[in-house]
Amino acid sequence: MELSLGGSLMDTKIYHFKEIDAAAKDLRDGQLVAFPTETVYGLGADATNEDAVKQVYKAKGRPSDNPLIVHVASIDMVEKYAAEIPDKAWKLMKHFWPGSLTIILKIKPGSLSKTVTGGLSTVAFRFPNNQATIELIRRAGVPMVGPSANTSGKPSPTTAQHVYHDLHGKIKGILDDGPTQVGVESTVLDMSTDQPTILRPGAVTKEDIESVIGSIENNHHHVGKNEIPKAPGMKYKHYAPAAQVYIVDPSDDWADVANWIKSLSYPVGVMATSDILAQQDWADNAEPFSLGDDVVSASAELFDGLRHFDTEPRIKAIVTQAFPAKGLGVAYMNRLNKSAGGMHFADRQ
Known part of the structure; x- marks a missing residue:
């Protein structure tokens, strides 16, 4: 209620x-x-x-x-x-x-x-x-x-x-x-x-x-504690699900991502384009969410995917595909970086 x-x-x-x-x-x-x-x-x-x-x-x-x-x-x-x-x-x-x-x-x-x-x-x-x-x-x-x-x-x-x-x-x-x-x-x-x-x-x-x-x-900077932001999204935490989001950079090998997920005892959300999802032999604890075919569809699907996994408390991590920061990719990466708190797959513990 x-x-x-x-x-x-x-x-x-x-x-x-x-x-x-x-x-x-x-x-x-x-x-x-x-x-x-x-x-x-x-x-x-x-x-x-x-x-x-x-x-x-x-x-x-x-x-x-x-x-x-x-x-x-x-x-x-x-x-x-x-x-x-x-x-x-x-x-x-x-x-x-x-x-x-x-x-x-x-x-x-x-x-x-x-x-x-x-x-x-x-x-x-x-x-x-x-x-x-x-x-x-x-x-x-x-x-x-x-x-x-x-x-x-x-x-x-x-x-x-x-x-x-x-x-x-x-x-x-x-x-x-x-x-x-x-x-x-x-x-x-x-x-x-x-x-x-x-x-x-x-x-x-x-x-x-x-x-x-x-x-x-x-000037997409994160404003200081005592500054008043001129626009939304410049100061406070944004776009973050409960699970930790990891950014999978273009230089990362998705086979390494798949193997890492296999080594874990808990379910992991996988947000990537359809071709990447189809290329890997995913373990049973990998839960795929398609971002479509390119940065345009990925931008449209990003928040839907994050919210989808946020409704599943058993999901403890979400790996999400990065795109080059050019054109619409600038906005996509801005939101993805905020949702991940700047955490990249290569930086995981």
């Missing part, structure tokens, strides 16, 4: 497209509604309702200095809150929105609460490429905050079922639009400073952005 945040039972409803009006009303009434995007599912609340936003932090167990991304359904919505939209930001919005690019801008003083901004004078805006969520925002008539709809620190949700597993009984509803397509969260680009900088890599790559506005910087 699960309890709501207020201590009484809460039924978590599954909404479908035809029920968007009901979901929009719940949002306007200050309730929490999870929503689909092309990347992962988000946990939505009216970004202009401070009490509702506070409930997002509470439902997720999210640190209060971890800022939230504000989801919009038009550039007009951004103009209502942004102090200014630089020319380069305009170009990016017109080129990539709706899509997997989040843009950080300076905001008008007092236009959004510090609960949304993490106490900063900037906010991250995103126009997701999902028609159900675009309609949800339009019908609600307000922008939505939308961190990933999971327990903080756990792998991000790519299906409504993942959301239900983590947040059932804690939120009003989930707008179900099937599995997400991209699977890793949006690229976060800081446009509030003179030099545009990627703070979190995603499906929109550095090369994609530079083709529109010219040279930009990368």
Whole structure:
């Protein structure tokens, strides 16, 4: 039995497209509604309702200095809150929105609460490429905050079922639009400073952005204990299942991985492309999960695989295939490194 945040039972409803009006009303009434995007599912609340936003932090167990991304359904919505939209930001919005690019801008003083901004004078805006969520925002008539709809620190949700597993009984509803397509969260680009900088890599790559506005910087660092992160994923532990994840690098021999698993007395999850899974003679204690054929499918399947093994307490380790850190591989490896805590197969004890 699960309890709501207020201590009484809460039924978590599954909404479908035809029920968007009901979901929009719940949002306007200050309730929490999870929503689909092309990347992962988000946990939505009216970004202009401070009490509702506070409930997002509470439902997720999210640190209060971890800022939230504000989801919009038009550039007009951004103009209502942004102090200014630089020319380069305009170009990016017109080129990539709706899509997997989040843009950080300076905001008008007092236009959004510090609960949304993490106490900063900037906010991250995103126009997701999902028609159900675009309609949800339009019908609600307000922008939505939308961190990933999971327990903080756990792998991000790519299906409504993942959301239900983590947040059932804690939120009003989930707008179900099937599995997400991209699977890793949006690229976060800081446009509030003179030099545009990627703070979190995603499906929109550095090369994609530079083709529109010219040279930009990368800065995916892990911020210090006393720093306030400008973007999600820069400070706290993320994407981690209970079992230890080991990164299997391209230089590693998968035969060595298979032999290591044979030597163990407990089950091990194996996340790799279909060809690698087919090449080895796996022991009975190896549990395979296919990442598809390439980095595109692997990015879409990564969180699903991590969550799959996280529901099996007997799994004590997960070995996961690495890809070259180029293009979409930058985002994939960013998430995999965080889920593994930087632990590689070659470093195992």
